Amino acid sequence: xxxxxxxxxxxSTLEEAVGLLxxxxxxxxxxxGGQSLVPLMALRLARYEHLVDVxxxxxxxxxxxxxxxxxxxxxxxxxxxxxxxxxxxVPLLHQALPLIGHFQIRNRGTVGGSTAHADPAxxxxxxxxxxxxxxxxxxxxxxxxxxxxxxxxxxxxxxLKPDEILTAVRYPVWPGHCGFALEEFARRxxxxxxxGVACGLEVDQDGDxxxxxxxxxxxxxxxxxxxxxxxxxxxxxxRGADLAxxxxxxxxxxxxxxxxxxxxxxxxxxxxxxxERALERALRESxxx
Amino acid sequence: xAVNGIPRTASVEDRRTLAEFLREQCGLxxxxxxxxxxxxxACTVLLDGGAVRSCLLFAAQLxxxxxxxxxxxxxxxGSLSPVQQAFADHHGLQxxxxxxxxxxxxxxxxxxxxxxxxxxxxxxxxxxxxxCTGYQGIIAAVKAVAGR
Numbered sequence: 001x002x003x004x005x006x007x008x009x010x011x012s013t014l015e016e017a018v019g020l021l022x023x024x025x026x027x028x029x030x031x032x033g034g035q036s037l038v039p040l041m042a043l044r045l046a047r048y049e050h051l052v053d054v055x056x057x058x059x060x061x062x063x064x065x066x067x068x069x070x071x072x073x074x075x076x077x078x079x080x081x082x083x084x085x086x087x088x089x090v091p092l093l094h095q096a097l098p099l100i101g102h103f104q105i106r107n108r109g110t111v112g113g114s115t116a117h118a119d120p121a122x123x124x125x126x127x128x129x130x131x132x133x134x135x136x137x138x139x140x141x142x143x144x145x146x147x148x149x150x151x152x153x154x155x156x157x158x159x160l161k162p163d164e165i166l167t168a169v170r171y172p173v174w175p176g177h178c179g180f181a182l183e184e185f186a187r188r189x190x191x192x193x194x195x196g197v198a199c200g201l202e203v204d205q206d207g208d209x210x211x212x213x214x215x216x217x218x219x220x221x222x223x224x225x226x227x228x229x230x231x232x233x234x235x236x237x238x239r240g241a242d243l244a245x246x247x248x249x250x251x252x253x254x255x256x257x258x259x260x261x262x263x264x265x266x267x268x269x270x271x272x273x274x275x276e277r278a279l280e281r282a283l284r285e286s287x288x289x
Numbered sequence: 290x291a292v293n294g295i296p297r298t299a300s301v302e303d304r305r306t307l308a309e310f311l312r313e314q315c316g317l318x319x320x321x322x323x324x325x326x327x328x329x330x331a332c333t334v335l336l337d338g339g340a341v342r343s344c345l346l347f348a349a350q351l352x353x354x355x356x357x358x359x360x361x362x363x364x365x366x367g368s369l370s371p372v373q374q375a376f377a378d379h380h381g382l383q384x385x386x387x388x389x390x391x392x393x394x395x396x397x398x399x400x401x402x403x404x405x406x407x408x409x410x411x412x413x414x415x416x417x418x419x420x421c422t423g424y425q426g427i428i429a430a431v432k433a434v435a436g437r
Contacts, residue, residue, distance in 0.1 A: 002325050008303040008349050031350075038345040039326035051303075053350055079339070102416025104330065104394060107339040108346070189415040 003041035010053045014060070014138055014167065017052050021163040022140050024050045030165055031055075032075060032113030035105045036122075060112070060167055063087070070171045071136070074112020079103065081111050090171045091180040092130060092198050096123040099182070102190045116166040118158045121192040121218040123182070125152055129223045130198040130215035133171045139164035152222045176210070177203045179285030181278040184217070185270050187261070193218045194262050195271040197250075199278040203238045203286040210234070214279075219254040219271055226250035226275075238283055247275035290354050292317065293361030301348045308332040310348035311358055319359035319389050323418070330417030333390040334358050340397035359389035362396060371434050372396050381430035383421035391417045395431055404435055 008031075011017040021028050028050035031037060040046040054060060060075035063084050070090050072081060081087050082097040100106055100114065100123055114124045115135075128135075128148040135146045140163055151159050160166060184196030195218050202211035212233040214226040229250035233241060251272035256264045290297050292315055299314050306325075311317045311334070323329035325344045332343040335357035343356075362370045369377065372395050382388040391414070398405070398413040405413065410431050419427065 002306075003304045005302075005304055008347060010350065034345050034347075035327060035342075039328075042326040042344070053347075055350060102330075103398070103413065104333055104340045104342055104416050105327065107336075108341050189412055 002043075003038070004044065004047045006041075006048050007050050008053060009050060010056055012056050012058075014057055014165065017054055017057060017165060018138060018140055018163060020050070020052045021165070025162050028052055028162070030116070032116070033077070033109040034113075035101065035109040036114065036117045036119060054165065060165075065089070065173075068173050068175065069134075070173055071168050072111045072171070073168050074116070074166050075110050076112070078106035078109045078111060078114070082106065089173045090131065092127045092182055092200060093124075093171060095180070095182040096127045096198065099123055099184060099193075105190075111169060112166045115169055116158055116160060118152055118154075118156055118222065119192075120155050120220060120222050121196075123184070123193070123196065123198075123217060126196065126198045126215040126217035126223040127182070128169060128171070129225060130200055130213040131171055131174075132213075133169055135159075135166055136168040136170060137164050138167045143167075145170075149225075155221045157222075174200065174202060174211070177286050177289040178211075179203075179282035179287075179289060181281035181285070183274040183278040183281075185274060195219055195256070195267045195274060197271060197274045197278050199275070199282045201233070201238070201279070201282040201286045203283075203289075207238050207287075209236055209238050209241070214250050214275060216250075216254055216271060219251075219256045219267060221255070224254060226253055228253055229275075233279075238287060241283070243276050243279045243283070244272075247272045247279060250275050290348070290351050290356060292356045293358060299348075303347065303349055305348050306344050307334070307336075307346040307348050307351060307356070308343035311343060311356070314348075317358050317360050321386055321389055323386070323390075328418070329387070329390070330394060331387050331390040333393045333417065335361075335393060335397060338397075340394050357393075359393055362392065370396065372399070372430070375430040375433040376427070379429040379433055380426035381422065382419075382426070387417060387419045387421075391419065391427060395427075395434070399431070399434055405431075410435075 029048040031051040031053045062073040182198045184193035200213040204210040212230040256267035321331040323331035334343045
């Protein structure tokens with residue numbers, strides 16, 4: 001047995017789960033699909049006295065369209081979301097899901113679990129950040145909604161309090177002439193990305209960029225937006241934009257780590273190439289949308 | 290929990306993984322433990338029909354589950370499943386340590402995609418590690434089952 005001893009709790013309602021988290025505070029952790037948390041526990045990088053398994057809470061499952069939003073219950077399995085027709089309404093999510101781990105991991109891994117785990121190199125936090133998604137949270141005082149920009153704090157750290165649970169992620173469905181592209185570089189399929197980027201662009205009737213989103217993963221202690229590069233794109237004509245220059249600007253404002261997989265400089269160069277490619281794809285799609 | 294169609298009832302420590310439960314409490318040692326943190330794929334089993342890492346699940350989570358291990362893939366008389374036979378025919382194994390995980394993963398993959406492309410096969414195999422074969426025999430075995 002690799003993880004340190006813990007007590008497993010298996011509540012069947014959200015209230016029960018929140019009650020357990022309130023009772024045990026910092027000593028408790030929510031167990032979703034376990035595809036990131038259990039390896040950390042097996043390697044003894046994480047250790048908890050109590051695990052609150054939320055796999056049996058029916059209210060955390062499901063995918064729903066509501067107006068301009070697609071709401072995905074936190075415990076929806078990644079393979080379930082991958083196969084769901086409505087997920088195509090959020091193209092960045094649709095492109096990101098098949099890149100998470102391997103199919104055996106996605107069969108168990110969940111949309112909310114991966115988002116709340118907040119690994120800086122994983123795809124779903126960057127997608128939520130790029131789209132200005134909303135985090136639906138439940139705690140002892142009831143529900144609250146937190147914008148993605150305020151949710152991701154640092155590596156494996158979010159704005160969730162110890163007694164709160166992420167119950168759903170609400171992704172906005174962008175209207176109008178939009179294009180989306182997600183690009184990542186990993187040495188083997190299923191590996192954590194050495195660098196990755198999620199881009200969304202909207203073009204107005206005059207052919208100018210009306211909205212731009214560029215979010216990186218693997219390039220800082222958390223998923224990050226390239227705000228200066230986004231601002232440089234908005235308002236300029238979509239055709240003829242110097243995407244290579246925008247991409248260089250975007251990648252230069254990141255803070256990647258140096259490790260055996262690549263130096264910070266290498267990651268920035270890779271990120272600039274990925275960004276240019278993603279912006280080209282997104283722009284082409286938005287002009288023809 | 291039902292394992293290979295047989296109901297199993299046992300008391301387990303909370304931190305006991307599904308893989309350990311299968312090996313030590315059910316005596317089903319065909320499920321191999323390699324890395325024990327979700328990377329190598331040797332411990333892959335079917336949980337309610339889908340391939341999963343049994344080292345990343347706790348047995349106590351799975352009270353009503355149906356689990357199929359490598360032992361459950363061959364026929365009752367011991368004859369090999371089509372995937373097992375193809376691995377034998379095409380040199381899809383050498384030492385055999387990773388083989389149960391590969392066979393379970395490939396069985397699940399081909400049931401959802403019976404006619405895969407070369408790229409889809411390579412992608413589907415990427416979640417299992419083999420340190421002997423260089424993968425070519427394994428790929429040949431998958432193609433053989435897919436009728437190519």
